[in-house]
Amino acid sequence: MQIGAYKLTSLVTSTFALDGGAMFGVVPKTLWSKQVEVDDLNRIDMVTRTLLLESKDKKILIDTGNGDKWKPRHKEIFKIELDPYILPQSLAAHGVSVDDITDVICTHLHFDHVGGNTKMEDGKVVPVFPNAKYWVQSENWKLANSPSEKDRASYLAENWTVLAENGMLQILNSERELFDDIKLEIVHGHTLGQQLPIISDGSSTLIYGADLFPMKAHIPIPWVMAYDNEPMRSIAEKKRILPDLLEKDAIIFFEHDPRTIACKLRSSEKGIFGGEDIII
Ligand SMILES: [Zn+2]
Incomplete structure (x- = not known):
């Protein structure tokens, strides 16, 4: 898929599983279990999926x-399986090396979003890219370094x-324009300072x-997660963002x-729902 200057490639980087109740908050299992697979420990199968954006001068x-x-x-707790999804290998299969990556947008610093930022090498943690x-x-950076008990x-x-020690971290202060054709939607209900990249060329838009x-x-x-620090704020954010995405x-x-x-x-008259599936 191409949007504006960018070729988009989706890459699964692991499979894992989280508690189904935690993933769906107050929604009863009788409802959510119709939508997702659930195992005998009440966990639902999930993936981590990265998006690669390639333009003439950026990867x-x-x-x-x-x-x-x-x-x-x-x-074992999180049922994490990495084979055959190792990110550097998946990138190589698309002709991209770890050295080629110019930017990594971290939506927020929870481990299932940024675990692949670094790796162990000879007993030391080093950057992957x-x-x-x-x-x-910045709000997420501050929270990550002094998180709540939750x-x-x-x-x-x-x-x-x-990354911080090597000067590779770029801390944003609520900026919403990142690169050409890439804006950021900043939301706080799940955790403070979560940024959702929006790729748009004016006619096609992906969030x-x-x-x-x-x-x-x-x-x-x-349908918000029990993991969210402020679920009512997540609900308000969805109410604000979804009509605009639909339009x-x-x-x-x-x-x-x-x-x-x-x-x-x-x-429909009952609200906004997921529609046609898109393969990227
Ligand atoms: Zn998270």
Whole structure:
């Protein structure tokens, strides 16, 4: 798919699983279990899905998935499987090397979004993309470095400390224009300072759903995650953003949906829902 200056390629970087109840907040299991697969530990199968954007002078990644710095115990809790999805290998299969990546847009610093920013090499944590600038919002950067008790387990400093030490982090202060044809929608309900990239050339528009729209089932307004720090704020953000996306006939890209890469929206008298699936 091409939008404006960018060729878009979607890359799954891992499979994992999270508690189904936590993923759907107050929505009863009788409803959400019709939309997703659930295992005997009540976990639902998910993926981490990165978007590669290639233009003449940039190769940009949006989020980098769980990465491979996991201890066996945590891999088991979250059912993390990395083979055959190792990001540098997937990039190589598309003719892109880790050295070619110019920018990594970090939607937020939770481990399932930025675990692939860094890797272990000879017992040391090093950047995976040595020539990249890593972009994050200042509110999220501050929170990640002094998280609340609620989301402390999701912010792992091994995913960014070496980037800060090497001067590779670019901290944004609510800027909404990042590059040509790439704007940022900034939302705070899931965690402070989450940025959702919007790629648009005026006629085609795609928004990277990150953890505001992690799966197609999360499009209806009340379907928000129990992981969200401020669920009512997430609901207000969805109410604000969805009508605009519908009017633009935009595509929503899903970082965590194992079955649906992206979709359009449709509306009925009951609200706005996921529409036609789109393959990227
Ligand atoms: Zn998150």
